[in-house]
Amino acid sequence: MTEYAPHLDTNTIVNFGLLAMLLAVLVAIVRTRSLLAAVLLMGIYSLISAVWFVVLDAADVAFTEAVVGAGVSTAFLLGAILLTRTESLTKRWQDMVMPGLVCVGAGVLLFYAALDLPLFGDPSAPANAHVGRFYIEETKNDVGVPNIVTAVLASYRGFDTLGETIVVFAGGIGVALMLGFGERSMGDLPPALRSPVMEALAESDHHVVLRSVAKLLIPIIALYAFYVQFHGEVGAGGGFQAGVIFAVAVILHALIFGLADTMDAIPPELARAFAALGVLLYSGVGVINMINGGNFLDYDHLFPLAFEAGLPGSHLSGGYHHWGQHFGIIIIELGVLFTVAATMIAMFYAFAGRAADVVGEGARG
Amino acid sequence: MIDFTSLIVAPPELTRHAAALLVLGPLVASCAAALSPNGRWAWIISFLASAFSFWMALALTGEVAREGVIVYAMGGFEPPYGISFRIDWLGAMFALLLSSMAMIAAAYSGYSLNAEILEGKRTLFQAGFLLCLAGLLGMTSTGDAFNAFVFLEISSIGTYALIGVGASRDRRALPAAFNYLILGTVGATFYVIGVGFLYAAAGTLNMADLASRLPALEESRAAEAGFAFIMVGLGLKAAMFPLHGWLPSAYAHAPSLMNVFLSATATKAAVYLMVRFAFDVFPPDSIIVERFMIWVMAPLAGVAAIVCSTQAIFQTELRRILAFSSVAQVGYMMLAIAVASGAGIAAGLLHLTAHALMKAALFMAIGGVTLSVTGLRLSDFNGAGRTAPWTMTPFAIASFSLLGVPLTMGFLTKWRLIEAMLGDAYYWAVAVIAISSILSLFYVGRMLEVLFFQPAQTGKNRIREAPLGALIPLWVLTVATIWFGIDGRMVEYIADSAATAVLGGVE
Numbered sequence: 001m002t003e004y005a006p007h008l009d010t011n012t013i014v015n016f017g018l019l020a021m022l023l024a025v026l027v028a029i030v031r032t033r034s035l036l037a038a039v040l041l042m043g044i045y046s047l048i049s050a051v052w053f054v055v056l057d058a059a060d061v062a063f064t065e066a067v068v069g070a071g072v073s074t075a076f077l078l079g080a081i082l083l084t085r086t087e088s089l090t091k092r093w094q095d096m097v098m099p100g101l102v103c104v105g106a107g108v109l110l111f112y113a114a115l116d117l118p119l120f121g122d123p124s125a126p127a128n129a130h131v132g133r134f135y136i137e138e139t140k141n142d143v144g145v146p147n148i149v150t151a152v153l154a155s156y157r158g159f160d161t162l163g164e165t166i167v168v169f170a171g172g173i174g175v176a177l178m179l180g181f182g183e184r185s186m187g188d189l190p191p192a193l194r195s196p197v198m199e200a201l202a203e204s205d206h207h208v209v210l211r212s213v214a215k216l217l218i219p220i221i222a223l224y225a226f227y228v229q230f231h232g233e234v235g236a237g238g239g240f241q242a243g244v245i246f247a248v249a250v251i252l253h254a255l256i257f258g259l260a261d262t263m264d265a266i267p268p269e270l271a272r273a274f275a276a277l278g279v280l281l282y283s284g285v286g287v288i289n290m291i292n293g294g295n296f297l298d299y300d301h302l303f304p305l306a307f308e309a310g311l312p313g314s315h316l317s318g319g320y321h322h323w324g325q326h327f328g329i330i331i332i333e334l335g336v337l338f339t340v341a342a343t344m345i346a347m348f349y350a351f352a353g354r355a356a357d358v359v360g361e362g363a364r365g
Numbered sequence: 366m367i368d369f370t371s372l373i374v375a376p377p378e379l380t381r382h383a384a385a386l387l388v389l390g391p392l393v394a395s396c397a398a399a400l401s402p403n404g405r406w407a408w409i410i411s412f413l414a415s416a417f418s419f420w421m422a423l424a425l426t427g428e429v430a431r432e433g434v435i436v437y438a439m440g441g442f443e444p445p446y447g448i449s450f451r452i453d454w455l456g457a458m459f460a461l462l463l464s465s466m467a468m469i470a471a472a473y474s475g476y477s478l479n480a481e482i483l484e485g486k487r488t489l490f491q492a493g494f495l496l497c498l499a500g501l502l503g504m505t506s507t508g509d510a511f512n513a514f515v516f517l518e519i520s521s522i523g524t525y526a527l528i529g530v531g532a533s534r535d536r537r538a539l540p541a542a543f544n545y546l547i548l549g550t551v552g553a554t555f556y557v558i559g560v561g562f563l564y565a566a567a568g569t570l571n572m573a574d575l576a577s578r579l580p581a582l583e584e585s586r587a588a589e590a591g592f593a594f595i596m597v598g599l600g601l602k603a604a605m606f607p608l609h610g611w612l613p614s615a616y617a618h619a620p621s622l623m624n625v626f627l628s629a630t631a632t633k634a635a636v637y638l639m640v641r642f643a644f645d646v647f648p649p650d651s652i653i654v655e656r657f658m659i660w661v662m663a664p665l666a667g668v669a670a671i672v673c674s675t676q677a678i679f680q681t682e683l684r685r686i687l688a689f690s691s692v693a694q695v696g697y698m699m700l701a702i703a704v705a706s707g708a709g710i711a712a713g714l715l716h717l718t719a720h721a722l723m724k725a726a727l728f729m730a731i732g733g734v735t736l737s738v739t740g741l742r743l744s745d746f747n748g749a750g751r752t753a754p755w756t757m758t759p760f761a762i763a764s765f766s767l768l769g770v771p772l773t774m775g776f777l778t779k780w781r782l783i784e785a786m787l788g789d790a791y792y793w794a795v796a797v798i799a800i801s802s803i804l805s806l807f808y809v810g811r812m813l814e815v816l817f818f819q820p821a822q823t824g825k826n827r828i829r830e831a832p833l834g835a836l837i838p839l840w841v842l843t844v845a846t847i848w849f850g851i852d853g854r855m856v857e858y859i860a861d862s863a864a865t866a867v868l869g870g871v872e
Contacts, residue, residue, distance in 0.1 A: 106555075106594075113590030117565050126568025126578075134446055142442070159439040159448045163503070163515035166392060170496045170519055173399065174526030177489050276396035283393055286385075296385040298441030 004122040011055060018052040033088050035081050043074040059236035060149045063228075067244040072344055075251060079351035144315065144322035145233035145329065153238065154329045158297045161332070162282050164240075165339050172275050172343035179350035181268035207256070214256040221249040225341075232333050233326070239336025246337070247344030259352050271346040278339030282332045289328075299328025367855050372427030374420060383424040384437035384450040387460055388503045388516075390417040391467075395495035404487030408475045411491040415467040415498060422460035429457040434866075436508065444508060445571035451508025454862035458714065459505035459637050461859070466629040466721055467498045469838045470622060473729055476834035477622040480736050481534055490530060494626070497523040501634045510560045510646070511570045513638060514553065517602070521549045524631060528619040535741065541614035548611045552601030559594030562587045572646050580648050589653050595642055596657060603635035605662075605699060606669030609692045616688035617741075621732025624684065628691055628724040633717055636698060640710065644867045649705060663703035667797040669696030674804035678811070682741045686808050687727055690767065693801060694720045700794050701782050708785035711857075711864035716778040718856055719849070723763040723775060726842040730760035733831025733839060743812065748821030749828045750813075756831045757816055759843040764809045766846050769802060773850040781857075 025045045029038050046069025053062035118125030135152050143151040153161050225246035232238035254262035286297040294301025302308075302324040305316065313319035379386065394414030398407040428435050429452060437450040444451075452460065474494065478487045500520025507513050525546040531538030564570055566587040567578040582588045597608070604612040612632075616624055647654050670693050677689035698720070701713035731746075733756045738745050750757035766775035779798070786794040822828060831839070849856050 109590050109593060110558075113562055113587045116586035117562075125565075127565055128568075130568030131445055131570070132568065138446075155440060156442050156447050157512075160509075160512055160515050163512065163519060166496065166499075167515065167518050167522060169396075170493070170522040170526075173489050173493050173496065174522055174529075177486055177493065177526045177530050180485075273400060276399045280393065280396045283389060286389070290382050290385070295438055295441045296382065296389065297439050300441060 004119060004124060014055050015052065018048055018055065021048050022052070033090070034086065035088055036078075036086050038088075039074060039077040039081060042077070043070045046070040046073075060147075060153075060238070063236045063241050067241050067248070071248060072244050072251075075248075076347060076351065079348070083351065083354050142322075143325045143329075144320065145326065147233055147235060149236075150233050150238060150329065154232075154332055155299060155325060158299075158332065161336065162279075162286070162297070165282055165336050166279055168343050169275055169279050169339050172346050175347045175350050176272070179354050181272060181346060181349055181353070210256055214252055218249050218253055221252070222246055225249065225337075229333060229337055230330075233329060239333040240340055242333075243337045243340025244344060246341040247348070250341075250345050251348050254348065254352060259349070263349065266345060268346060268349050271342040271349065274338045274342035275346060276339075278335045278337065278342065280335075281338065282335035285328055285331050285335070297328075297332075299325045302328045302331075367858050369426055369430035372423065372430060374427065375424040379421075380424045380428060382437070383421045383428065384435055384452055384506060385439070387418050387421040387425065387464070387506060388450075388499050390414050390421065391495040391499040391502070395492045395499065398488055398495055399492035401488050401491075404478060404482075404484055404491070405475075407488040407491035408471075408478070411474060411495055412468070412471040414495055415464060415471045418464035418498065418502060419461075419468050422457070422464045425452055425460055426457045429454055445569045445574035448507070448509045448512045449571070450506045451573060452506055453866040454859065455637070455640070455714075455864075455867050456506055458718075458859050458863045459634070460502060462718055462721060463498065463501050463505065463630050463634070466725060467626065469725065469841055470494075470626040470629070473625060473732075473835055473838040474622045476832055477620070477625075477732055477735075480732075481620050481622075482530060483533060486530060490527065490620075490622075493523045493527050494622070496520070497527065497626070497631075501630055504634045505637045508572050509570050510563065510572055510575065511557075514557050514560060517553055517556065517638075520631070520634070521553060521602075524623070524627065525549065527623050528615050528627075531619045531623065534620065534735075535618045537614065538618035538620075541611075541618045545611040545615045548601055548608075552598045552608075555594045555598030555601070557598075559591040559596075559598060562591030562594065566591065572641070575646050576648075579646065580651070583651060592642070592647060592653055592657070596639065596661075599635045599639045599642070603632045603639060603699075604692055604695055606665050606673065606692065606696060609669070609673070609695070612692055613685055613688040616691065617682060617684040621728065621735055624728035624732060625725045628687070628728055629721040632691070632695055633721060636695070636702075636713075636717060640702060640713075640867060643702075644705070644710065649868060655705070658703045658705045662699055663791075663794065666696040666699035666703060667794060669693060670700065670797050670801040671804065674801045674808070677808045678804065680808075681743060683731055683743050683746055683812065684728070684741065686743070686812060687724065687731075690805065690808065691720075691724060693805070694724075694767075697782060697798065697801070700791075700797065701785055704785055704789045704791055704794070706785065706789050707861075707864045707868055708781075708788050710867060711860045712778065712781040712785040714860040714863055715781050715853075715856060718860070719766060719774040719778040719846070722842055722846050722849075723766040723773075726759050726763035726839060726846065727767075729835065729839045729842065730756050730763070730831075733835040734828050737827065737829040739826075743815050746816055746828070747819040748816070750817035751821040752828045753830045755836055756839070759839045760816065761813060762843050763846060764813060766850070768805060768809055771850075772847065774846045774853065774856075775850070777850055777853045777857075 022045060025041055025048065029041045029045065032038050032041065046065055050062045050066040050070065053065060122128065135148055135156060139145070139148045139151040143155045145151050225242045228237035228245060229239060229242035250262060250266060285299070285302065289298045289301045290296055292301040292304055300322070308314055308323050309316040311323045313321040315322050375383065391414045394410050398410045401407045401410060425435065433453070435452045436444065438444060439448045439450070441447070471494070474491065478490060482490055497520045500516045500523060503516030504513050504520065507516060525542050528545060529539055529542035560570065563575060566582055566585045567575055569575055569578065579588060601608040616628060619627065643649070643654050643657070673689045673693035673696065677686050677693065680686045680689060698713045698717050701709045701716060734749055734753055738749070750761070762773065766773035769775045769779035782798060783795050
């Protein structure tokens with residue numbers, strides 16, 4: 001085995017540049033007292049990270065970071081600021097001693113350990129030589145999809161992905177418990193209270209440009225979500241990204257055409273139902289696998305074996321196509337799409353529903 | 366001798382999948398609860414799902430007794446390539462504990478949510494409760510270090526929201542939940558940083574695979590840092606002194622159901638992962654584990670047992686007294702675990718079980734009178750034991766267990782704690798337990814004095830008995846506390862087997 005030697009190429013230089021930018025943005029986030037600026041800087045931070053992930057050849061991670069970090073979470077944080085305040089409180093320096101010490105301690109420990117890590121990109125590093133190598137070598141025999149990341153995410157470690165989907169679902173339940181589903185803006189409030197935001201949003205006729213551009217964009221965004229959804233096995237993408245992109249289309253609609261119109265098209269109850277249905281669909285695939293004689297989430301048992309062997313080109317009858325794995329991945333990704341999109345929409349409704357209260361109070365005061 | 370090898374409770378088709386179904390039951394039920402039409406349906410779903418988990422836990426226990434270790438490969442991919450659940454006696458013990466406590470809490474939730482939570486939120490509350498349960502069961506069943514993080518997040522996110530819902534009774538629940546959210550997220554992040562270092566050093570996430578690779582990495586700084594990050598992260602989750610700041614407020618202001626369920630389960634699951642990592646994933650005789658136990662865990666646990674017992678004495682709110690007492694009791698468990706012998710770990714696990722039973726009963730009794738007690742201060746409960754004896758007698762019995770009075774489970778476990786500490790010549794630890802017990806005499810005495818010897822409130826303020834829906838689960842806990850206090854052979858057997866399993870290492 002030849003010794004791996006690091007070398008300074010363009011990639012490495014770009015990496016250092018991006019890391020320096022991340023550091024600069026971080027310092028700015030910590031220093032600014034305007035929460036608005038901090039949120040926007042965090043969006044920039046995510047975007048730079050996404051670029052960095054692309055340079056590291058982690059296209060799927062970059063995609064997720066871009067849509068979640070730079071996209072939808074910025075929107076949610078802005079919503080949260082609208083409900084609370086835009087300036088952070090000044091802290092006494094005494095209050096920052098302990099957190100500071102913790103940060104310095106953790107940082108020192110990180111450096112201490114990082115100096116001992118294998119070199120970046122070393123093919124004989126444990127992370128590349130053991131389980132990681134197995135995935136690269138065996139994906140085509142075990143799962144048979146071209147995108148190894150999808151194979152790991154949806155099949156080898158599909159149980160983790162079910163868990164992550166449930167984390168999203170749990171987050172949705174948490175927001176709904178705290179803020180409701182936005183039903184407060186739906187009409188059980190007196191007109192005096194609900195008008196400002198509703199009408200401000202609905203009566204934005206003077207925003208003709210916004211409206212016409214949005215009309216053009218929203219279908220394209222929604223369509224793009226489905227493209228990302230169904231190309232997850234061959235390219236970067238999958239249910240998480242697609243779900244967020246679809247939700248962004250809906251959120252854009254609500255921002256331009258008013259919450260009430262959007263809620264007519266996608267009622268909060270529907271979002272709630274689909275959030276739960278997505279998890280049920282995902283775990284339902286696992287249950288079918290168990291009924292057909294496999295373990296939980298073993299997509300090789302999605303169909304009864306005799307049936308799958310009869311499908312054209314099946315790997316069970318000498319072919320190369322893993323029908324069970326392929327369909328299993330498509331269905332669970334659909335489950336992820338349902339839960340993620342529905343949860344994001346429900347969360348937006350919850351925030352927007354509260355915004356009506358805040359603006360209403362302002363108007364009364 | 367108790368024989369679990371003949372324990373067969375489910376047909377073989379179900380038993381084969383018991384490990385997965387244990388977690389899957391509450392997960393699927395949580396979706397069903399979120400979609401159910403009203404709170405009553407959600408309550409029934411919640412109870413049935415936790416009963417189902419308990420059933421599967423029993424089936425697993427029989428399997429573990431027969432086979433030793435159950436490995437269930439998710440997706441059919443053998444470890445370390447896929448994620449697997451790996452259940453030994455320690456895992457079986459926690460599956461039994463968590464699911465049985467959840468079943469009792471779910472039975473109680475019918476009454477408790479009616480009393481404290483708006484009808485519109487009850488279905489989601491039950492959904493969140495089931496997610497918490499599924500997350501905790503997943504944490505204690507999985508054989509994969511990263512998968513444990515995913516389940517940790519599921520249970521944590523559910524918990525943050527459910528604590529915050531307490532705002533309808535006590536506005537301070539909101540900052541308490543937010544505080545816990547921030548600290549809990551820091552803890553989870555530390556854990557996942559640690560797992561990342563282990564992956565970089567060993568190239569695997571599977572716990573058994575890590576265990577076989579880590580002895581060769583004794584010198585690796587990455588593995589050392591990984592251990593440190595994991596222990597700090599889990600220590601935060603387990604409310605290990607001085608990382609316990611979130612706990613008293615979170616417990617004191619949460620809805621009663623969450624008081625009961627959290628105090629019985631949440632910190633316990635984090636303690637489980639600490640034991641798993643320190644003695645099973647890392648070689649228990651490695652220098653870093655030994656140093657951590659002797660120089661970090663034992664002293665901090667000792668300080669916790671004394672300082673937090675003292676703090677409990679000076680609290681004015683009943684729930685806060687019990688919350689500080691919980692941190693002190695976590696100190697007892699950690700002190701025993703830090704002895705790092707089989708007897709020590711077994712004693713720690715036994716005390717953990719006893720503490721789950723008694724704290725759940727204490728919080729349940731307080732929640733039981735929540736309809737007729739308006740305030741939160743200790744004096745608001747004046748004479749509760751006189752007008753509501755059926756509700757408050759279990760409180761007294763659980764308090765005795767907290768003190769370690771004979772014929773309660775607390776006596777048995779305190780005995781085992783001291784025995785284990787003497788066995789390894791930890792004389793100072795015995796002194797700590799003795800001092801802390803004397804301190805707890807003060808706050809327990811104060812609570813019982815207020816509840817039973819103060820004049821009862823009359824008229825409009827009269828404290829009424831809890832309804833039957835609360836009394837039945839409360840008395841089940843009380844009977845269990847006494848039963849195991851008289852004949853603890855069964856739990857002792859399970860705890861001893863668990864300690865043996867964890868110290869035996871992973872094959």
